[in-house]
Amino acid sequence: MSHHIVHVKNLQHTYPDKTVALRDVSFLIHHGESVGIIGANGAGKSTLLLHLNGYLSATSGEIIIGDDQLSKETLPEIRRTVGMVFQDPEDQLFMPTVYDDVAFGPLNLGLSADETETRVMEALQRVGAVELRDKPPYHLSGGEKKRVAIATVLSMLPEILVLDEPTNGLDPQARRQLIALLQAFHHTRIVTSHDLDMILELCERTIVLHEGKIMADGPTLDIFNNEELLKTCRLEKPFAMQGCPVCSPDKRPLVSQPPLVPPHSSKPHDHEH
Amino acid sequence: MLAIDGSFLDFKQLDLLALRQTPVHRLDPRAKVLTTLCFIICVVSFDRYQISAMLPFLIYPAVLMAVGDLPFGYIMRKIVIVIPFALMIGLFNPIFDRQVLMQIGSLDIWGGWISCISILIRAILTASAAIILVAITGFPAICEALEKLKMPQTFAVQLLFLYRYIFVLTDEGVRTARARQLRTFGKRGLGIRHFGSLVGHLLLRTWERAERIHMAMLARGFAGEIHSTRRQSHFGRTELLFMGGWISLFILLRLYNAPQLLGGLFTGTMP
Structure with missing residues (x-):
């Protein structure tokens, strides 16, 4: 278990309704790497993530986490190793209070009440949510919910963090906080998102999925500079890499877009004269 | 509403x-x-x-x-x-x-x-x-007490989940009803027939959510029993x-x- 490798080999998944969601997906992720998985809606991102902790089982191909091949016997260990943060924190926070929720994983691992307490407090401290410990989840704001959802996973001391659309539905400041939080982690991180700016900040490597196939796998910057690739995959350069259309409008030809400020204040019906 | x-x-x-x-x-x-x-x-x-x-x-x-x-x-x-x-x-x-x-x-x-x-x-x-x-x-403490008084855990957990998700469910219900209301312009819309599919949708969404919650529970090592401190x-x-x-x-x-x-x-x- 020294390298915490995620090794996916020729993964294929077909849903019961015969939709092929993943075709021959293979990649290798090393310890400490931070990898973004991007793709259009329906490209197979979520399906891929659900394989990583064994919720879905592969139609063919194999997955190796650490030294263990994913199978029924290794499932409990793999689920502890791979901490899964789901898209909607509402689904992840199902216990009556924040404390109970963060304690859920450790207690399932069979830890004693004292050990659990330490784990919970550490995890809450990590995400800056100690003062929320006795609150019920529906009293939290969106950003707080997300941070607590991450704590529920951290308390199991996972080696690999898998995050599905972590910045979804957060206001700009909560998003910023979350990115800073994730940057501080030294776990192996796998993040899917449509928030490409976040991927750019968080992940040095990116895998592009398109219709269930891997279209590209490489350094994030290289991928975001490949406009043709992005276009075929229904993606777009992150805003941070686009010239600012307001400050320097001629750098990016915004064809067929009306000017932001109307030329002077033309009166209605002016053109009729 | x-x-x-x-x-x-x-x-x-x-x-x-x-x-x-x-x-x-x-x-x-x-x-x-x-x-x-x-x-x-x-x-x-x-x-x-x-x-x-x-x-x-x-x-x-x-x-x-x-x-x-x-x-x-x-x-x-x-x-x-x-x-x-x-x-x-x-x-x-x-x-x-x-x-x-x-x-x-x-x-x-x-x-x-x-x-x-x-x-x-x-x-x-x-x-x-x-x-x-x-x-x-x-409410959680009541459920815990009932459990200590030998009520089967399944019921206690059911009650807890009901209490936890009633807010989420009403939120969804209220949003659906609002969306309907905004497009019926004060009239009855399609009346009772309409409500059938509305409630049906709500049920489906609840179903999907239940599946996702179960997924989140499994991901954290759930094996059929809820341990609480x-x-x-x-x-x-x-x-x-x-x-x-x-x-x-x-x-x-x-x-x-x-x-x-x-x-x-x-x-x-x-x-």
């Missing part, structure tokens, strides 16, 4: 009340659950024409509200919500039950009226006891005193009609 919205937001306040620290809040939840149960059984078991003997039972909610430092107006508003339901049950009693039970001057009082009022009082008493129980204990609660002398005191009072009040006895004391005619 706004009304429903509001009353559910209010629900959350009930939770906040449960976080207070007063002598009754600190009692072991089991004592409170059992006492409330006993209270409800006593009240419900009265004869259907009984009114006067039930009135002294008001002392239980009144004392708990005072000691528990609960806002009177808020609890009242919660109780008012159940009154229409109680009225629905008692509504036809005065029509069907015309047996004259007493006369005030030349006015005949039918048994139906009395039983209707009796139902109403029962509803107010039991609802207030239940609401106060939640306000001084908190037991809150340190201790069934000690205070609890025994609380339970013993109240329950013996309830039994006394149930067996003897206190207002009648008191009245008899003053007029000198014992029944």
Whole structure:
């Protein structure tokens, strides 16, 4: 278990309704790497993530986490190793209070009440949510919910963090906080998102999925500079890499877009004269 | 729609009340659950024409509200919500039950009226006891107490999930209803047919959510049993005193009609 490798080999998944969601997906992720998985809606991102902790089982191909091949016997260990943060924190926070929720994983691992307490407090401290410990989840704001959802996973001391659309539905400041939080982690991180700016900040490597196939796998910057690739995959350069259309409008030809400020204040019906 | 919205937001306040620290809040939840149960059984078991003997039972909610430092107006508003339901049950009693039970001057009082009022009082008493129980204990603690009292865990977990997701579900319901309302322009839309598919959608969404929650539980090592860190609660002398005191009072009040006895004391005619 020294390298915490995620090794996916020729993964294929077909849903019961015969939709092929993943075709021959293979990649290798090393310890400490931070990898973004991007793709259009329906490209197979979520399906891929659900394989990583064994919720879905592969139609063919194999997955190796650490030294263990994913199978029924290794499932409990793999689920502890791979901490899964789901898209909607509402689904992840199902216990009556924040404390109970963060304690859920450790207690399932069979830890004693004292050990659990330490784990919970550490995890809450990590995400800056100690003062929320006795609150019920529906009293939290969106950003707080997300941070607590991450704590529920951290308390199991996972080696690999898998995050599905972590910045979804957060206001700009909560998003910023979350990115800073994730940057501080030294776990192996796998993040899917449509928030490409976040991927750019968080992940040095990116895998592009398109219709269930891997279209590209490489350094994030290289991928975001490949406009043709992005276009075929229904993606777009992150805003941070686009010239600012307001400050320097001629750098990016915004064809067929009306000017932001109307030329002077033309009166209605002016053109009729 | 706004009304429903509001009353559910209010629900959350009930939770906040449960976080207070007063002598009754600190009692072991089991004592409170059992006492409330006993209270409800006593009240419900009265004869259907009984009114006067039930009135002294008001002392239980009144004392708990005072000691528990609960806002009177808020609890009242919660109780008012159940009154229409109680009225629905008692509504036809005065029509069907015309047996004259007493006369005030030349006015005949039918048994139906009395039983209707009796139902109403029962509803107010039991609802207030239940609401106060939640306000001084908190729903999760009640579930835990029930579990310790040997209720199967499955039921306790069901109740907890119900409480946890009722907010999420109503949120979704309210949003759906709002979306419908905004496109029906004050008319009835397609009427009842429409509501069928609306509710169906809600069910499907609930189903999907349940699946996602299950997924999240599995991802954190769930194997069929929910372990919770037991809150340190201790069934000690205070609890025994609380339970013993109240329950013996309830039994006394149930067996003897206190207002009648008191009245008899003053007029000198014992029944």
